[in-house]
Amino acid sequence: MTTARLASVAHHRSCFVLAVLLLxxxxxxxxxxxxxxxxxxxxxxxxxxxxxxxxxxxxxxxxxxxxxxxxxxxxxxxxxxxxxxxxxxxxxxxxxxxxxxxxxxxxxxxxxxxxxxxxxxxxxxxxxxxxxxxxxxxxxxxxxxxxxxxxxxxxxxxxxxxxxxxxxxxxxxxxxxxxxxxxxxxxxxxxxxxxxxxxxxxxxxxxxxxxxxGGRGARGDRPLRQPSFVRVLMVLLGVGCVLGVAEIAAPAVAAQHDAVAASGWLLAAFSGGSALGGFIYGQLNLKVGAGRRLFGLCVSMGLAAVVASQLDTLGLFAAGIALVGLFLTPSLITGYLIADAIVPETSQTEASTWINTSLNLGAALASAAAGIIIDRSGAWFALLLVGMIALVLASAVPFKQLRKLESRGDRTPDRCEQG
Incomplete structure (x- = not known):
């Protein structure tokens, strides 16, 4: 792609972001x-x-x-x-x-x-x-x-x-x-x-x-009464688990290298990776359905945690933890998009809140367990274990339900799983 073409694409993307803000x-x-x-x-x-x-x-x-x-x-x-x-x-x-x-x-x-x-x-x-x-x-x-x-x-x-x-x-x-x-x-x-x-x-x-x-919504509209939504929450529970372990493992790795002061930088690398991931995700015009995107992001985050667990030096670990963070915000955004597609409009604020609650619950549970695991087996094992958990929970993505939703025409194709 030529320099002029790259500049044109970048200008188009920035204008699109500005156009959203100026709605x-x-x-x-x-x-x-x-x-x-x-x-x-x-x-x-x-x-x-x-x-x-x-x-x-x-x-x-x-x-x-x-x-x-x-x-x-x-x-x-x-x-x-x-x-x-x-x-x-x-x-x-x-x-x-x-x-x-x-x-x-x-x-x-x-x-x-x-x-x-x-x-x-x-x-x-x-x-x-x-x-x-x-x-x-x-x-x-x-x-x-x-x-x-x-x-x-x-x-x-x-x-x-x-x-x-x-x-x-x-x-x-x-x-x-x-x-x-x-x-x-x-x-x-x-x-x-x-x-x-x-x-x-x-x-x-x-x-x-x-x-x-005004109370007109039916009880069946509640987010947790949607089977496919509950499975999305299971996937995001795994993402939250990775988040919780990463926030405990980073200071532990810094202490292991006698560089406690680096704890803040490692956590900043994780947060920076998350923000960068959200920015990149917002610039992409992905044609694949949201369900497949959530699966790919959760699997990628799990694999990144496994890779980070094997990195010994502080510099490499910082890069690895930033890579883990890269998939956090996109996973959350995709969860919101799926909730927007599969939950009735009368319950969408509640659905969006459940997305955050699932993530926070996973992080809280993992944080509680991470300290024990790190003390006994090291930060590397905690990251390896939570990476594997995220990979397993990624299988909960409700591909079949999302395809049925699309085939009924209840939502537009790019708001649910395609194919």
Whole structure:
């Protein structure tokens, strides 16, 4: 391909990305949604540091952080179901107002002496229970603004990349705020972000248009009642397992090489690989169906984990862990696309949330097991084992159901498995 041709293709791709962002109503919803979503990226660290500063105990801070995380995961599907039923403006605004209030009460509590430690965990639980599903809601806005196929894939890719960047920048920002002021101020900043960001998003025309079903959706429309969707969640559980082990194995490998300071760089390589993968995926106009894409991505991630487990030097391991990360965001995007295709519109916010819940559950389970395996057999074995698990779970991709869906004509061909 000539240089001029390459330049033309690059220009076309960049224009396409810009065209997605400049769709009527897109930025008006997307930018405030990012501000609101930054609260989740900042909240965990702000909560941990504020409770630790108040109690002087990392144990109490750990309990509070765990209460926040567990409550957030457990309540996620029900919060998403409320958004599908009552509409984005009503449900998200109620949740964001409640979470902002809980953050503020927690901030006041951490700044007060003599508070019983149990209250920190109670308030952290409320913070987790009321977290608005802004990521899933924004993907529903993207779905309403874009056409199925390449345009929607690019929109979901842009969304996923920006979310990755939030989790890089969020902790840095809230740490800087806390260092300059106090830990309780970090909680105030987080409360402000979730409230103003959500209010900005839900006041946009594209979000207001998603009014919800009002309870009209049938029970059979629920995502978990779709057999093919449950199998997609099984595949993404394997992807989450790789994520969880990678985040534990990277510091372990750095310590093994007497280079603890390299832990951050190894994790950055993993995150950078994930963001790069999302960017590349968004630029491709793949003709193969989403089911086959998910299978290929999960298999590739499993194989990359196996390869990384065999790399001895720190430099090679960094490249290997970046390769593992390369398939993370594309797998997540493909999961969203399949959910968009196979789950009825009345339950799509819930479906998108289940995609994230499956990934996070896999990561949590794998993280818990990874420490034990690494202590006994080394990081290489943990990566090898989780790579094999991902390969096995990739076989759960519901090729047959997706082909039937296409043959009935219920969805457009590029939104489901082809052939």
């Amino acid at each position: 009527p109503g897109a930025l008006r919803a997307f930018l405030p949604a990012l501000i609101g979503r930054s609260a989740l990226a900042m909240g965990g660290l702000a909560l941990l540091l504020a409770v630790q500063d108040s109690t002087g105990s990392y144990t109490q801070a750990g309990f509070a952080t765990a209460a926040f995380g567990i409550a957030n995961v457990i309540a996620a599907p029900w919060r998403a179901r409320a958004v599908d039923r009552f509409g984005q403006r009503t449900a998200l605004t109620t949740m964001a107002s409640s979470q902002a209030a809980a953050f503020i009460v927690l901030a006041l509590t951490t700044a007060t002496d003599g508070v019983a430690a149990i209250w920190f965990s109670v308030l952290s639980t409320v913070v987790g229970l009321t977290s608005p599903p802004l990521g899933a809601a924004m993907r529903m806005v993207w779905a309403s603004l874009t056409t199925a196929g390449e345009q929607r894939t690019k929109a979901f890719s842009i969304d996923a990349i920006c979310e990755d960047l939030l989790y890089v920048a969020g902790p840095v920002i809230v740490t800087a705020v806390i260092v300059a002021t106090s830990p309780s101020i970090g909680l105030w900043v987080t409360a402000t972000a979730v409230f103003l960001g959500t209010a900005g998003m839900t006041s946009s025309a594209s979000s207001r248009a998603l009014r919800g079903t």
